[in-house]
Amino acid sequence: MTDPAEAGGGALPGARFSQMAHWGMYSAEVRDGEVVAAHPFAGDSDPSPILQNIPGSVRHRSRIAGPAIRRGWLEHGPGPSSDRGSDEYVAVSWDELTELLATELKRVAERHGNRAIFGGSYGWSAPGRFHHAQSQVHRFLKMFGGYTRSVHSYSLGATGVIMPRVVGAHWKLFARSTNWDVIARETDLLVSFGGVPLKNTGVNDGGTSDHPTRSALDRMRERGGRIVSISPLRDDVHGEHEWLAPRPGSDVAIMLALAYVLAREDLADRGFLDRYCTGYDKFEDYLFGRTDGVVKTPEWAADLSGLPAGTLVDLARRMASGRTLISVTWSLQRVRHGEQAPWAGITLAAMLGQIGIPGGGFGHGYGSMNEPGRAPVPYPLPTLFQGNNEVDDFIPVAAISDLLLHPGEEFDYDGRRLTFPDTRLVYWAGGNPFHHHQHLARLRRALTRPDTIVVHDPYWTQMAKHADIVVPSTTALERDDLSCTRNDPLLVAMQAATPRFAGARDDYDTFSALAHRLGFGERFTEGRTSAEWLEHLYAQWRGYVLADDRRIEDPPPFAEFWRRGHVRMRTEDDLTLFEEFRADPENNPLRTPSGRIEIFSADIDSFGYDDCGGHPTWYEPEEWLGSERAQQFPLHLIANQPKSRLHSQLDHGATSQKSKIHGREPIRIHPGDAAGRGISHGDVVRVHNDRGSCLAGAVLDDGLLRGVVQLATGAWYDPLDPADPDSMCVHGNPNVLTPDTGTSSLAQGCTGQHVLVEIERFDGELPPVRAYDPPTILPRRP
Numbered sequence: 115m116t117d118p119a120e121a122g123g124g125a126l127p128g129a130r131f132s133q134m135a136h137w138g139m140y141s142a143e144v145r146d147g148e149v150v151a152a153h154p155f156a157g158d159s160d161p162s163p164i165l166q167n168i169p170g171s172v173r174h175r176s177r178i179a180g181p182a183i184r185r186g187w188l189e190h191g192p193g194p195s196s197d198r199g200s201d202e203y204v205a206v207s208w209d210e211l212t213e214l215l216a217t218e219l220k221r222v223a224e225r226h227g228n229r230a231i232f233g234g235s236y237g238w239s240a241p242g243r244f245h246h247a248q249s250q251v252h253r254f255l256k257m258f259g260g261y262t263r264s265v266h267s268y269s270l271g272a273t274g275v276i277m278p279r280v281v282g283a284h285w286k287l288f289a290r291s292t293n294w295d296v297i298a299r300e301t302d303l304l305v306s307f308g309g310v311p312l313k314n315t316g317v318n319d320g321g322t323s324d325h326p327t328r329s330a331l332d333r334m335r336e337r338g339g340r341i342v343s344i345s346p347l348r349d350d351v352h353g354e355h356e357w358l359a360p361r362p363g364s365d366v367a368i369m370l371a372l373a374y375v376l377a378r379e380d381l382a383d384r385g386f387l388d389r390y391c392t393g394y395d396k397f398e399d400y401l402f403g404r405t406d407g408v409v410k411t412p413e414w415a416a417d418l419s420g421l422p423a424g425t426l427v428d429l430a431r432r433m434a435s436g437r438t439l440i441s442v443t444w445s446l447q448r449v450r451h452g453e454q455a456p457w458a459g460i461t462l463a464a465m466l467g468q469i470g471i472p473g474g475g476f477g478h479g480y481g482s483m484n485e486p487g488r489a490p491v492p493y494p495l496p497t498l499f500q501g502n503n504e505v506d507d508f509i510p511v512a513a514i515s516d517l518l519l520h521p522g523e524e525f526d527y528d529g530r531r532l533t534f535p536d537t538r539l540v541y542w543a544g545g546n547p548f549h550h551h552q553h554l555a556r557l558r559r560a561l562t563r564p565d566t567i568v569v570h571d572p573y574w575t576q577m578a579k580h581a582d583i584v585v586p587s588t589t590a591l592e593r594d595d596l597s598c599t600r601n602d603p604l605l606v607a608m609q610a611a612t613p614r615f616a617g618a619r620d621d622y623d624t625f626s627a628l629a630h631r632l633g634f635g636e637r638f639t640e641g642r643t644s645a646e647w648l649e650h651l652y653a654q655w656r657g658y659v660l661a662d663d664r665r666i667e668d669p670p671p672f673a674e675f676w677r678r679g680h681v682r683m684r685t686e687d688d689l690t691l692f693e694e695f696r697a698d699p700e701n702n703p704l705r706t707p708s709g710r711i712e713i714f715s716a717d718i719d720s721f722g723y724d725d726c727g728g729h730p731t732w733y734e735p736e737e738w739l740g741s742e743r744a745q746q747f748p749l750h751l752i753a754n755q756p757k758s759r760l761h762s763q764l765d766h767g768a769t770s771q772k773s774k775i776h777g778r779e780p781i782r783i784h785p786g787d788a789a790g791r792g793i794s795h796g797d798v799v800r801v802h803n804d805r806g807s808c809l810a811g812a813v814l815d816d817g818l819l820r821g822v823v824q825l826a827t828g829a830w831y832d833p834l835d836p837a838d839p840d841s842m843c844v845h846g847n848p849n850v851l852t853p854d855t856g857t858s859s860l861a862q863g864c865t866g867q868h869v870l871v872e873i874e875r876f877d878g879e880l881p882p883v884r885a886y887d888p889p890t891i892l893p894r895r896p
């Protein structure tokens with residue numbers, strides 16, 4: 115195993131280490147304890163530009179150099195505080211941190227019960243099967259007696275609840291999706307709602323060794339396949355394609371009109387609908403207006419979407435005339451009523467009758483992530499055992515502010531009434547709510563409520579700056595780990611490339627020390643060092659592979675694997691989503707009440723929600739250009755994933771910094787919308803609505819629908835006045851503007867993708883960006 119001290123200390127100038135980031139496999143070139151270059155893996159056909167954010171990241175000034183306690187908390191003890199976000203910190207020793215944190219965890223558990231600990235701790239942290247921060251914090255808190263957890267993700271809040279009810283699972287849609295090779299070979303027409311943005315396919319939760327999307331789409335087009343991209347942004351598909359730019363948020367209306375044309379012109383596959391689906395009749399009644407008096411004609415959808423009715427009629431006919439794949443990106447479900455788009459999309463695909471046929475049917479997440487379209491591996495992943503959570507309480511993940519602001523209140527979720535527990539301690543490791551959550555002024559008020567907030571992070575993010583107990587973590591570059599995912603052929607050695615930064619510790623070591631102090635150290639560590647854990651997890655995984663007769667390579671013993679850097683696994687190539695269901699629906703039923711695709715769900719219908727009924731339905735959103743609110747805030751902001759980084763991670767890196775304008779996050783504006791406001795390319799603008807405001811740098815671009823602006827997530831929140839929760843963000847974080855509203859009573863998912871705003875040129879003196887500066891840290895006085 116590489117000794118980090120030896121490797122990084124300058125003894126081996128330019129030494130290279132095998133590493134994995136969520137955006138790809140690379141080798142880290144290290145000099146004097148810092149990464150100086152990130153070289154993409156030679157086997158990667160289209161490496162992600164985000165790799166170039168890595169050099170310089172280990173010793174960046176925003177690193178947390180040692181354990182720190184918020185001054186007010188240290189002086190006055192635990193309790194609600196509005197000083198979070200503007201207080202000073204006091205540097206403490208690791209022993210003192212462990213003692214204070216253990217004592218506080220015990221106090222809260224004994225006085226208020228473990229349900230008063232919120233350990234949902236959402237976030238992506240770093241790849242690695244062992245040092246993965248979520249796995250570590252959840253294992254620790256479970257052994258401590260449990261915690262209130264969160265369910266599902268910001269990625270797939272609506273899909274995670276609706277798709278199990280419609281097709282019996284949601285993970286299958288990605289993990290066993292129709293492969294890129296099959297699409298390249300078979301698909302005639304790819305109708306893609308939200309495009310297939312390559313920027314997103316760079317990324318995979320847990321990393322990736324290849325980026326095949328660009329070449330797959332190129333091969334499909336060379337064969338004569340066509341791509342229709344339905345999206346407000348032209349560059350959501352690279353290269354040649356037909357671009358239809360509807361009003362954002364109108365996709366379900368478009369899908370219903372396409373379905374209506376198929377039904378009216380007798381182009382729907384009745385045989386498929388009868389054998390594989392349930393409830394089509396009820397849906398057809400709705401299409402023809404028999405239930406609500408509104409016929410879902412192309413003219414009706416044209417009014418809502420702005421796409422000409424004739425275009426929709428043509429598209430429906432083309433879809434029925436060849437091998438058609440309907441793809442819905444995840445962004446379409448990260449909006450109000452986000453349950454409807456994937457449900458309507460799969461219903462439309464069912465009407466075409468090509469689900470389970472190579473190159474036809476349905477896809478969800480092509481262009482959202484690297485995984486969809488990639489062949490799965492047939493083995494379980496090396497996995498750190500988690501144990502059971504003795505607390506039953508949970509929240510849908512995006513209800514974090516509601517949880518803290520409304521203890522004891524009831525709310526709807528997936529057919530149940532749940533109650534928010536009274537939270538006293540918030541424990542976060544591996545995520546950044548100031549990146550991921552909406553309506554940050556509201557989040558800041560929510561974060562004044564708990565007695566104690568604990569944050570583990572390598573960097574002084576705003577979440578760390580709102581914590582009472584700040585625990586400095588290492589980055590993936592400072593520790594050995596294993597990485598692999600369910601849809602990539604390589605198991606990769608992540609070799610520590612640099613020594614641990616200053617006073618940072620692996621999350622595992624922090625939790626081990628706490629567990630020992632709290633009396634369950636042996637149970638938590640099982641007597642293993644992290645190096646021993648890696649060998650243990652590797653051996654477990656090696657057993658799975660060796661048991662497979664069709665393996666393509668014998669995984670070597672651990673030491674040899676470590677030297678080589680990776681092992682190749684067998685993949686299940688040429689997969690088509692739901693092929694086994696299509697071949698034999700009686701023996702391979704879906705895990706739905708009917709065993710079929712539920713175009714009508716009696717269960718959902720029985721919940722009686724007014725914002726999610728029994729079949730795919732058009733609901734008018736609040737934040738869209740068709741609403742009254744648009745008279746006050748006439749621009750529709752798309753707050754999508756950043757091209758230049760992963761979320762908020764390494765926002766200070768080269769690729770991310772290069773994209774900024776006067777140090778602010780770029781906002782794309784149509785020249786027509788800019789002209790009316792006196793805005794030129796390169797100006798700093800103020801983006802605002804009734805929830806907040808931020809500065810951003812104007813980029814004029816005619817590849818947007820008029821009335822639409824685009825500002826990606828991920829600029830570190832940087833309030834002009836840190837003490838004021840309503841302060842303007844001077845850096846360009848769109849979540850000061852977005853609504854903190856659930857998708858519906860069913861899933862309560864995140865709706866951060868869409869928000870109405872107004873924009874004006876900012877002519878004031880430009881405030882400095884201080885987002886990456888650490889807070890004031892005082893020495894500990896005896």
Ligand SMILES: Nc1nc2c(c(=O)[nH]1)N[C@H]1C(S)=C(S)[C@@H](COP(=O)(O)OP(=O)(O)OC[C@H]3O[C@@H](n4cnc5c(=O)[nH]c(N)nc54)[C@H](O)[C@@H]3O)O[C@H]1N2
Pocket residue numbers: 236237238239240245247267268269270448543544545546547549550551552570571572573575587588589590621753754755760761762763827848849852866867
């Ligand atoms: N408006 C709007 N908001 C959105 C979205 C949107 O479309 N629009 N998208 C949403 C989506 S899909 C997602 S997934 C979320 C993402 O939200 P997050 O996953 O919370 O964002 P990240 O920036 O990846 O945060 C990961 C944090 O982990 C830290 N970290 C890295 N390695 C380690 C480690 O080893 N240990 C510890 N303890 N910490 C580590 C990083 O420094 C970083 O602060 O954002 C959501 N927010």
Ligand SMILES: Nc1nc2c(c(=O)[nH]1)N[C@H]1C(S)=C(S)[C@@H](COP(=O)(O)OP(=O)(O)OC[C@H]3O[C@@H](n4cnc5c(=O)[nH]c(N)nc54)[C@H](O)[C@@H]3O)O[C@H]1N2
Pocket residue numbers: 268269270307308309311313314315316317344345346347350361362363364365443444445446448481482483752753754755756757758759760761867
């Ligand atoms: N580079 C990079 N890649 C990433 C991430 C990242 O942070 N950076 N994050 C990863 C994560 S965690 C996730 S969950 C996925 C998210 O994957 P997605 O949610 O699919 O990604 P987005 O970029 O937010 O949205 C995709 C596109 O949908 C389009 N769109 C937005 N609103 C509408 C609409 O109303 N109708 C239509 N038809 N189109 C619309 C936008 O133009 C946008 O570019 O991305 C992953 N990939």
Ligand SMILES: [Mo]
Pocket residue numbers: 267268269270
């Ligand atoms: Mo996500």
